[in-house]
Amino acid sequence: DAxxxxxxxxxxxxxxxANLPCNxxxxxxxxxxxxxxxxxxxxxxxxxxGLKNNETNEMASLIITEDRKSSTLILPHATLRDxxxxxxxxxxxxxxxxxGTTLQVKP
Amino acid sequence: xxxxxxxxxxxxxxxxTSVKIECRSLDFQATTMFWYRQFPKQSLMLMATSNxxxxxxYEQGVxxxxxxxxxxxxxxxxxxxxxxxxxxSSFYICSARRLAGRVHExxxxxxxxxxxx
Numbered sequence: 001d002a003x004x005x006x007x008x009x010x011x012x013x014x015x016x017x018a019n020l021p022c023n024x025x026x027x028x029x030x031x032x033x034x035x036x037x038x039x040x041x042x043x044x045x046x047x048x049x050g051l052k053n054n055e056t057n058e059m060a061s062l063i064i065t066e067d068r069k070s071s072t073l074i075l076p077h078a079t080l081r082d083x084x085x086x087x088x089x090x091x092x093x094x095x096x097x098x099x100g101t102t103l104q105v106k107p
Numbered sequence: 108x109x110x111x112x113x114x115x116x117x118x119x120x121x122x123x124t125s126v127k128i129e130c131r132s133l134d135f136q137a138t139t140m141f142w143y144r145q146f147p148k149q150s151l152m153l154m155a156t157s158n159x160x161x162x163x164x165y166e167q168g169v170x171x172x173x174x175x176x177x178x179x180x181x182x183x184x185x186x187x188x189x190x191x192x193x194x195x196s197s198f199y200i201c202s203a204r205r206l207a208g209r210v211h212e213x214x215x216x217x218x219x220x221x222x223x224x
Contacts, residue, residue: 043215
């Protein structure tokens with residue numbers, strides 16, 4: 001079973017930052033946190049991953065709390081094309097998907 | 108980024124027939140491949156994990172005799188749904204993993220929509 005907790009849905013205004021939280025309070029010391037998203041009827045798309053340091057790439061930033069019990073995915077300037085289901089996953093050798101957060105970016 | 112393809116993208120078959128879905132990693136060699144299933148408005152469910160040349164490891168509740176997985180090479184895995192029934196209608200997604208340094212990178216195919224009539 002998935003071990004992360006995410007809000008079911010969120011809205012964000014186009015052009016604004018989207019901050020998606022995730023709780024992973026049972027994460028062990030060597031487990032990475034991965035973020036994927038799934039746009040309707042497509043395969044999941046990798047976004048970013050991290051262990052304990054904050055990470056940034058061309059798509060997003062990942063902020064991990066010092067105790068590693070939670071993280072936040074930041075899409076700095078959300079566009080309509082970022083509307084998708086976002087999944088936060090503790091990597092344990094395989095990706096087990098929870099229900100994710102449905103992000104709706106609105107004009 | 109790495110590319111994973113699936114074929115076919117959608118297939119309709121009659122109840123009782125078998126269907127084969129191919130998954131290929133196009134520009135990298137995958138150490139492991141995974142098969143997922145997704146029903147409407149639900150999340151992805153992991154069905155099985157396979158390594159090249161080895162038998163697949165199935166998740167609890169997944170019938171290994173119904174969902175045959177062959178992982179013949181580092182770039183190709185196939186899922187065969189045998190004696191398909193309408194309840195097998197679903198979105199099947201494969202994923203390929205490679206090792207990049209100390210971190211596993213896992214990429215997903217576009218999915219195959221199976222409809223059993």
